[in-house]
Amino acid sequence: MSTAVAQKKGFGAFIWDYLTTVDHKKIAHLYLVAGGLFFLVGGLEALLIRIQLIKPDNDFVSAGFYNELLTMHGTTMIFLAAMPLIFAIMNAVVPLQIGARDVAFPFLNSLGFWLFLFGGLILNCGWFLGGAPDAGWTAYAPLSTVSPGHGVDFYVLGLQISGAGTLIGGINFLVTIINMRAPGMTYMRMPLFTWTALVTSTLILFAFPALTVGLFLLMFDRLFGSGFFNASMGGNSVIWEHLFWIFGHPEVYILILPAFGVFSDVLSTFSKKRLFGYTAMVFATTLIGFLGFMVWAHHMFATGLGPAANSIFAIATMAIAVPTGIKIFNWLFTLWGGTITINSAMLWALGFIPSFTIGGTTGVMLAAAAADYQYHDTYFVVAHFHYVIVGGVVFGLFAAMHYWWPKMFGKVLNETLGQITFWTFFTGFHLTFFIQHFLGLMGMPRRYWTFLPGQHLETGNLVSSIGAFLMAIGAIVFVINVIYTSVKAPKVSGDPWDGRTLEWSIPSPPPHYNFKQTPLVRGLDPLWIEKMEGRKGITPAEPLDDIHMPNPSILPFIMSLGLFIAGFGFIYQVDNLSYLWLVILGMGITLGCMLTRSVKDDLGHHIHKEDLEKEGAEQ
Amino acid sequence: MAENTNIHENYKRKKNKEEMKQQVITFALMIVFTLIAFGMVMADLSKLFVIPVLLVLAAVQVGFQLYYFMHMSHKGHEMPALMIYSGAFVAFMTVLTLSVLIWW
Numbered sequence: 048m049s050t051a052v053a054q055k056k057g058f059g060a061f062i063w064d065y066l067t068t069v070d071h072k073k074i075a076h077l078y079l080v081a082g083g084l085f086f087l088v089g090g091l092e093a094l095l096i097r098i099q100l101i102k103p104d105n106d107f108v109s110a111g112f113y114n115e116l117l118t119m120h121g122t123t124m125i126f127l128a129a130m131p132l133i134f135a136i137m138n139a140v141v142p143l144q145i146g147a148r149d150v151a152f153p154f155l156n157s158l159g160f161w162l163f164l165f166g167g168l169i170l171n172c173g174w175f176l177g178g179a180p181d182a183g184w185t186a187y188a189p190l191s192t193v194s195p196g197h198g199v200d201f202y203v204l205g206l207q208i209s210g211a212g213t214l215i216g217g218i219n220f221l222v223t224i225i226n227m228r229a230p231g232m233t234y235m236r237m238p239l240f241t242w243t244a245l246v247t248s249t250l251i252l253f254a255f256p257a258l259t260v261g262l263f264l265l266m267f268d269r270l271f272g273s274g275f276f277n278a279s280m281g282g283n284s285v286i287w288e289h290l291f292w293i294f295g296h297p298e299v300y301i302l303i304l305p306a307f308g309v310f311s312d313v314l315s316t317f318s319k320k321r322l323f324g325y326t327a328m329v330f331a332t333t334l335i336g337f338l339g340f341m342v343w344a345h346h347m348f349a350t351g352l353g354p355a356a357n358s359i360f361a362i363a364t365m366a367i368a369v370p371t372g373i374k375i376f377n378w379l380f381t382l383w384g385g386t387i388t389i390n391s392a393m394l395w396a397l398g399f400i401p402s403f404t405i406g407g408t409t410g411v412m413l414a415a416a417a418a419d420y421q422y423h424d425t426y427f428v429v430a431h432f433h434y435v436i437v438g439g440v441v442f443g444l445f446a447a448m449h450y451w452w453p454k455m456f457g458k459v460l461n462e463t464l465g466q467i468t469f470w471t472f473f474t475g476f477h478l479t480f481f482i483q484h485f486l487g488l489m490g491m492p493r494r495y496w497t498f499l500p501g502q503h504l505e506t507g508n509l510v511s512s513i514g515a516f517l518m519a520i521g522a523i524v525f526v527i528n529v530i531y532t533s534v535k536a537p538k539v540s541g542d543p544w545d546g547r548t549l550e551w552s553i554p555s556p557p558p559h560y561n562f563k564q565t566p567l568v569r570g571l572d573p574l575w576i577e578k579m580e581g582r583k584g585i586t587p588a589e590p591l592d593d594i595h596m597p598n599p600s601i602l603p604f605i606m607s608l609g610l611f612i613a614g615f616g617f618i619y620q621v622d623n624l625s626y627l628w629l630v631i632l633g634m635g636i637t638l639g640c641m642l643t644r645s646v647k648d649d650l651g652h653h654i655h656k657e658d659l660e661k662e663g664a665e666q
Numbered sequence: 667m668a669e670n671t672n673i674h675e676n677y678k679r680k681k682n683k684e685e686m687k688q689q690v691i692t693f694a695l696m697i698v699f700t701l702i703a704f705g706m707v708m709a710d711l712s713k714l715f716v717i718p719v720l721l722v723l724a725a726v727q728v729g730f731q732l733y734y735f736m737h738m739s740h741k742g743h744e745m746p747a748l749m750i751y752s753g754a755f756v757a758f759m760t761v762l763t764l765s766v767l768i769w770w
């Protein structure tokens with residue numbers, strides 16, 4: 048693993064290596080570590096929320112602090128944990144699955160990461176600088192425009208900067224998947240994870256601009272005295288809701304689609320069968336992506352759009368359940384008659400199917416607009432989205448990590464610890480959230496600081512809090528597993544699972560050029576085809592030759608640092624105009640880096656044929 | 667072989683010529699369109715007439731730009747075309763729905 052390299056090279060060189068890397072595999076490590084840390088922070092916030100709600104009339108935290116915890120939990124989990132962890136898996140896997148040596152824009156790939164990280168840091172700086180954002184992760188105006196202090200400003204600028212990073216990452220993967228597939232890798236031969244990465248990147252491209260626009264308007268309302276969302280100045284606060292959900296609903300599909308891809312690959316590998324209904328799966332993925340843009344107003348049924356609009360959006364929303372159902376059945380049929388291996392990765396996939404189905408069912412219930420007047424803003428909605436996001440996205444990330452860990456680090460995660468993680472987390476998850484459906488139906492509103500005794504809400508909340516602690520234990524066991532594995536576990540071969548797709552045809556961890564010779568793809572599940580025909584590896588598509596690779600660069604880091612500095616300038620110039628100097632300094636750094644990048648030719652470097660041959664002999 | 671390349675060269679030259687002709691024509695058309703647009707505004711015609719016509723002219727010009735100057739008609743541009751059209755579609759639907767919902 049990388050630690051071994053670190054000891055050889057010295058700590059400083061190791062850090063410098065990661066600060067400047069443009070290698071998609073190392074950027075995957077960066078996303079994994081940063082996303083993982085934010086996941087732990089978000090989890091801690093969740094535990095504090097659940098401690099506060101463990102009994103009626105509790106005053107473990109103050110009401111104001113509760114609002115901050117709640118806002119930062121949602122924002123952190125969606126933007127700073129789930130998104131980057133998905134990018135971690137996409138970076139680690141997609142280029143390998145399509146037989147590419149790197150992504151299309153390695154420099155932008157690294158820029159995307161650093162923008163995300165610095166954006167996330169700005170968001171969390173609020174904790175230490177007089178109060179974190181406290182207007183909910185949805186930041187509805189006018190609450191968000193009048194919220195005192197700088198809390199919501201951190202939300203606006205942090206998300207704006209990390210959102211730019213996400214947009215860049217999405218575009219990079221779009222171009223990579225469209226242009227860099229190995230010979231023979233047609234669209235209909237791409238592994239399902241690559242397909243979902245493609246559709247997710249498209250959704251990012253189309254959905255994030257709505258958030259960018261919304262955040263700009265909010266920024267001007269808060270920092271420069273405009274009134275886009277201020278009714279008394281002729282604005283309209285409902286516009287924020289629209290902009291947020293035009294982004295927000297596609298965002299939930301941005302998160303879930305890659306998880307669908309992970310499960311498709313995992314289920315097919317461990318059932319020893321090709322994915323059932325591959326074509327239907329591709330079709331369902333694109334259809335979900337498409338419909339995902341036509342349903343945003345289902346979050347606004349209670350806003351008062353009128354019966355016509357509500358009905359249209361209700362029906363469009365229910366339609367999404369159809370392609371989702373297609374997927375569920377295809378997974379079940381993939382299992383049917385397969386030679387099934389059950390290990391940690393597979394457990395997460397098997398646990399996902401019923402959990403996500405529950406979430407989908409409550410989704411359709413919520414989509415009935417008339418009924419949603421009852422459900423809206425109660426714990427029923429909280430239960431719904433945790434069933435789909437935890438039961439879908441988080442389970443998917445765990446499955447992906449157990450499945451691809453050997454590819455990323457050359458070691459298989461410990462199986463016993465993996466199963467302990469699964470069972471504690473799975474039990475904790477259902478304990479926490481199943482009962483929240485009933486709390487919601489009993490009328491407990493979401494986002495409230497306390498609840499009263501004597502309303503039959505005590506038991507439910509207690510059970511829910513106990514479940515949260517079980518989930519925390521599961522997460523901690525996973526961290527222990529990671530440490531234990533990297534210290535103790537033996538190295539494994541490049542193909543520990545008897546895999547089907549290209550990433551398993553190369554060593555683990557892959558050399559930094561991935562494929563010595565570009566592979567020739569002869570069908571779906573290319574490695575499996577070769578195995579069935581008695582060959583050891585993939586047939587190469589080209590003779591051994593020099594390989595061209597991009598050079599590392601520190602510019603992405605400095606560019607993002609510049610925006611980080613400028614962000615503080617924007618926030619604090621309200622108090623004192625001299626902070627505008629920070630804006631000028633920060634923007635100067637960023638623009639200077641862009642200029643440097645534009646005028647300085649960086650042609651990359653070559654790995655020579657002779658060196659590649661020597662390496663081959665060593666192996 | 668030599669003959670083969672020759673045929674190929676010939677074909678390419680002919681194709682280039684063809685394309686050049688098209689580009690000149692579209693360029694001329696675009697200038698005409700622009701003149702019409704300015705003319706209509708200066709002639710103080712009814713707004714109800716001018717604005718839709720302006721929009722149509724603009725849309726056609728974008729099409730010219732994409733197809734004749736940015737070579738979207740060439741092979742290998744299917745994916746960018748798909749992306750542009752779906753993006754335009756999503757944006758159009760969104761703006762339409764938003765305006766209907768907010769200002770109805």
Ligand code: HEM
Nearest residue numbers: 299303345346368407410411413414423424428432435436
């Ligand atoms: C069968 C598919 C689905 C349907 C029909 C559906 C429907 C809905 C509806 C109608 C609401 C609004 C409820 C309200 O606020 O009153 C909602 C909320 C939500 N859904 Fe879903 N949903 C589906 C799948 C998903 C998936 C796959 C995810 C994420 C991975 C997701 C994440 C969310 C989130 C985060 C919210 C709440 C946002 C908030 O108000 O904070 N949903 N869903």
Ligand SMILES: [Cu+2]
Nearest residue numbers: 296343345346
């Ligand atoms: Cu939604």
